Amino acid sequence: DGGITQSPKYLFRKEGQNVTLSCEQNLNHDAMYWYRQDPGQGLRLIYYSQIVNDFQKGDIAEGYSVSREKKESFPLTVTSAQKNPTAFYLCASTEGWSSEKLFFGSGTQLSVL
């Protein structure tokens, strides 16, 4: 089945540590996105990529970094500069940049030790 795979499902970060969240899709979609979800809030866009080797900052990019070296992969690194990283992180994709329907992965819950 085609879809988006996020790993790990749960992740713990120590203070001062960088951690990387994995996102892989086999939908052959061009565009990929990272959202952050906090309790009682809507999803907020961290970074997005319209095409391989290109990515743009979203609304809350500070303390995060991404790469898009392959079409199917869009890893997110939460750096030590992100002072409040505890949240549920969702990776998503669309068929093309102009496509409206978002397909989401199952998410990664990141917590700080």
Next chain:
Amino acid sequence: GENVEQHPSTLSVQEGDSAVIKCTYSDSASNYFPWYKQELGKGPQLIIDIRSNVGEKKDQRIAVTLNKTAKHFSLHITETQPEDSAVYFCALGGGYQKVTFGTGTKLQVIP
């Protein structure tokens, strides 16, 4: 920027009853209004959407209505079932338009 208000934040209904979730927005340029369902521990999934040239759309037990003049759109679920229990998000935009999500409604269907 665009703002979307979603109400209520929580909703409990008896199985078989109807549930209504409403969203209001401020940007009149929006022309795509999707609704996503998020089950516990999973990512959101698109369940229905509506465009600005349509007032109502129905898909089995779920329907969405749009009032562009009043700038609000609503999700209606009829004959609710326990598997409808989830968090529902309204959203504006998509494609070339930036997507703005509502804050979510936790629906609990009581058997």
